[in-house]
Amino acid sequence: MNLIECNDITLSYDHRQVVGHLSFSVEKGSCLCIVGENGSGKSTLLKALVGLIKPEQGTITFAKGFTRKDIGYLPQRTEVQQDFPASVEEVVRSGLLNRKKKGFFFGRQEKEIALRVMDELELNDLAGLCFRELSGGQQQRVLLARALTSADEMLVLDEPATGLDPLATAELYEIIARKHREGMTIAMVTHDMEAAIANADVILHLDYDRSFFGTTAQYLASDLYRHIAGGTR
Template sequence: MSIIKVDNLAVGYEGKSVATGLNFTVNEGDYLCIIGENGAGKSTLMKTLLHLIKPISGEVSYMDGLMPYEIGYLPQHTIVQKDFPASVEEIVLSGLLSKSGLRPFYTKTEKKIAQRAMEKMDILDLKKKCYRNLSGGQMQRVLLARALCATSKLLVLDEPVTGLDPKVTEDFYKLIKQLNDEGLTIIMVSHDMPSAIRYSSKILLVNQTQKFFGKTKDYISSTARKEFDGELCAFEVDDQGKEKDNGIN
């Protein structure tokens, strides 16, 4: 069942488009990776999907009763976020603010939701720690737990592994895939092509306009991929996204 439908969308700022001609659908259970060059409009599209900025033209429709406040969002990691002076528990609980309204306190039920999210992310032992004293990987798990408090339907991530070391990056991708396998729909902006192909079910290639949308297995053999990656790549991948020898040294 469709949960987001995009029709003839153009996205940008102050009336100036950075990406146009976008048409795609996100279904329940999808793992959609949005890829493209720097400045191609990926993050702008993401913010438009979240209603953080208005479309230049076209339409984004939420289906199946999905409300904007039911979407969990993990933005790009910033210096400000890294220096945030709050405990892990406080940050995770803040993911429930859209549901708690103007109440100045959290209910027992909301605290249990936050605890389950911390348990799922394996950070419960860190709940009293100051966020800014954590490692990069721990910070991302905290922010992911916060996003999970906001949703049981759709998780949106904007280049979530930027700045993380390879081992932490791989663990994080596996964590996202596990959430997807458990039924959570994923939309992720990524510049990590091997991992995008390895883990996603669908690919959206954006370079100022829509170059490809469809199943990941179809993207692998597509003309769009050859044009984006180049005829000769530093790596090739099989249908499972695993690297294979392409004879290039």
């Protein structure tokens, strides 16, 4: 079953078209990796999936019973966060807003969701620490925890491993792979081609009018991949 279907969509960023006439779908339980050069519209595409921007043309259709509230989103880290006074627990809890339809405060059940996720991602020891005091890898784990706190069905991750050391990168991909094995649907932007090929069931390579969409095996056999692999070796 397809959770999301994008049909012939065109997307713009800063009044510039970055994605043109793109069609693809996200199957329930799959791991989709989105690759492509800088400026190819990867982040813009994720923003469209979580409803932050509307396609200029084409349609994005969600499966029946599946809504934006079922998507946990991990945007790129921002500069403001680097010296922000917030405890790890506060950041993780802020994911709960995505589950709320109304009301102003978090109930006991909601707080338990946040505690469970922090336990799972081994953040309990950091709970009272300040976000700005954490290493890059820890910060990213906290933001992943926030995404997991906000939804159970699907994760949308924007370059989760950017700027992390190899160990932290491996740890983060391991958590993502585990959530995938547990049945979560993943859509992840990465510029780490090896990680994409190792983790993805399906790959979307954005390249304005000759984008590729297919299984990882098909991608490895594609001209686009051979062109890139040839270019880097």
